Amino acid sequence: MTRPAPQAPNTAARRLVETLIVNGVDRVFCVPGESYLAVLDALADVRDCIQVITCRHEAGAANMAEAYGKLTGKPGVCMVTRGPGATHAAIGVHTAHQDSTPMLLFVGQIALKDRGRGAFQEVDYREVFGGLAKWATELESPARTVEIVERGIATALQGRRGPVVIALPEDLLEEDGGPPPARPVTPARAGLDPAVLAGIGVRLARAERPLLVVGGSGWTVEAAHALADWAERLGIPVSGSFRRKDLIANDRPNYAGDLGLGCNPKLIARARAADLVIAVGARLGENPTQGYTLFDRAHTAQVLVHLHPGPEELGRVWPTALAAVADNSLAAEALTTLQPGRTWDEGTAAHAEYLTFSTPVPVTGRVNLAECIAHLNTALPADAVITNGAGNFAAWLHRFYRHRACRTQLAPTSGAMGYGFPAAIGA
Structure with missing residues (x-):
């Protein structure tokens, strides 16, 4: 049997794969489908650079990609075929959105020339995924392949992280893909406003019952450890947001437990009594706020300092005393420079309550x-x-x-x- 001739080196499919490689993608989770065979062929030729994990169901593939993105901080990449394949994968996109996980879902699509005819397995992915993903788009010009994929990576990693969906019309994938990628995407990261940091320092020095709440994604291990060391030295209780309890080692002498489902009643009481709540990365949504009953809006307007990479999350539910857009790790590193000139005993007491509860x-x-x-x-x-x-x-x-x-x-x-x-x- 004669091996098929390799694709031209500059097809849209190959430019897509090249862009993934340049940006450090080394693993792809997929359910193969004929709608994106050209991409699979390109991946087969770079198997020494990208490992392809072949799955049997798109929901599993999407969940694997989401978990990979959550653990590594890099976009987890999932590839599925059109129609049912994409809708099966929607569960992973929803999880990536709720969990602020960087993720790329590539969906094989019907031929561009047949769009709008109700073709076999046709779906408008912008419409279907518009409310689930940070950005949902479709490749319409093969020469813009690198541009679209790079924008997808930047969107997944910047601000509040999340999923991006890119549909790939099958008749464009073997056309000329335009220029190759020039360099990796460097996501923009916002540092903490020095004026806000100074304001936090003033409030912290006056606080008698502070509480630090950490959550969200995009943390470096170094920043999480530095913030934990700082809070431990000062004796400030630290709580993890819902299902983020691994951000702070639970054996720290000031770890207070997690604000989630089945939360320690004593932690709930401590959060309500706090005269300063510094939330870094946590969205303070339904579960960590116990069905939006943990705080009172008038109270948070006096005590809540909310730091989050996504501006849309600030003031979304809770009025704040101070708020700032900042990358979680950069915000944490900035906080560690504060020297309030005092320490607290609250951390030890909160940890004792956690040990009893656990x-x-x-x-x-x-x-x-x-x-x-x-x-x-x-x-x-x-x-x-x-x-x-x-x-x-x-x-x-x-x-x-x-x-x-x-x-x-x-x-x-x-x-x-x-x-x-x-x-x-x-x-």
């Missing part, structure tokens, strides 16, 4: 899940990655497992079922 409780059944989960604390290494989907079963894990390292929790804030197993493969 200690196994007696049950009437023959199997005590609290003890099973607590056993994992000693049986697993500190860098073990724990994955789970949605359901009340997860409350046992969140309450009784104590994370000791960053990027060891893969749990969907979207509440997606069926996430745990594909996330483990992605991990």
Whole structure:
């Protein structure tokens, strides 16, 4: 059998793959389909640069890509075919959106010349994914392939991170793809306004009951550790937002627990009594605020300092005393320069409350899940990655497992079922 002649080196499909390589993509999760065979052929020729993980269902592939993006901080890449393939993958896009995870979903599309005819498996991806993704688009000029993919990467990584959907009409993929990528995308990152930092310093020095809440994505391990060290030195209680409890090692002497489902009532009381709440990266949505009942709007207007990379999240629900657009890691590093000239005992007390709450409780059944989960604390290494989907079963894990390292929790804030197993493969 004669091997088919290789594609021309400058097709849109090859330019797409070249752009991924230049930007450090080394793994793609996919369910193969005939609508983007040209891209699969291009990937086959660079198998020493990009590993292709072939899946059997698009939801699994999308969940794997989302988990990979969450762990690495790089866009997780998923490729699926048109119509049902794309709609199956929508669950991963929704999770990436809710969890602020950088992700690229490439969807094979019908031929551009047939668009609007109701062709086999035709879908308007801008319309379908417009409310789920940060950006949903379709390649309409093969010569702009590099431009579109680079914009997708930048969009996924800048501001509040999230998913991007790019549809690929099959009749464009073997046409001339235009110029090659010149350099990797360098995402823009906003630093913390010095005036806001000074204002935080003034408020912190006056506070008697401060609370630091961390959440969101885009954290570097170094920044998370630096912020934890700073808060520990000062004795400030630190809480993780919903399913972000791995940002701060749970054995820190000032770790107060996570604000999520089944939250420690004493942490809820502590958050309500705080006279300064510094939220870095946390959106302060429904679950961490206990169904929007944790705070009072008049109270947050006096005590809440909200730092977030997405301007649309600031003032979305809660009035603030101070707010600023800032990259989570850069904001954390800036906070560590503050020297309020005092320390607090609140951290020690909050951690004691957390230890009591996360200690196994007696049950009437023959199997005590609290003890099973607590056993994992000693049986697993500190860098073990724990994955789970949605359901009340997860409350046992969140309450009784104590994370000791960053990027060891893969749990969907979207509440997606069926996430745990594909996330483990992605991990």
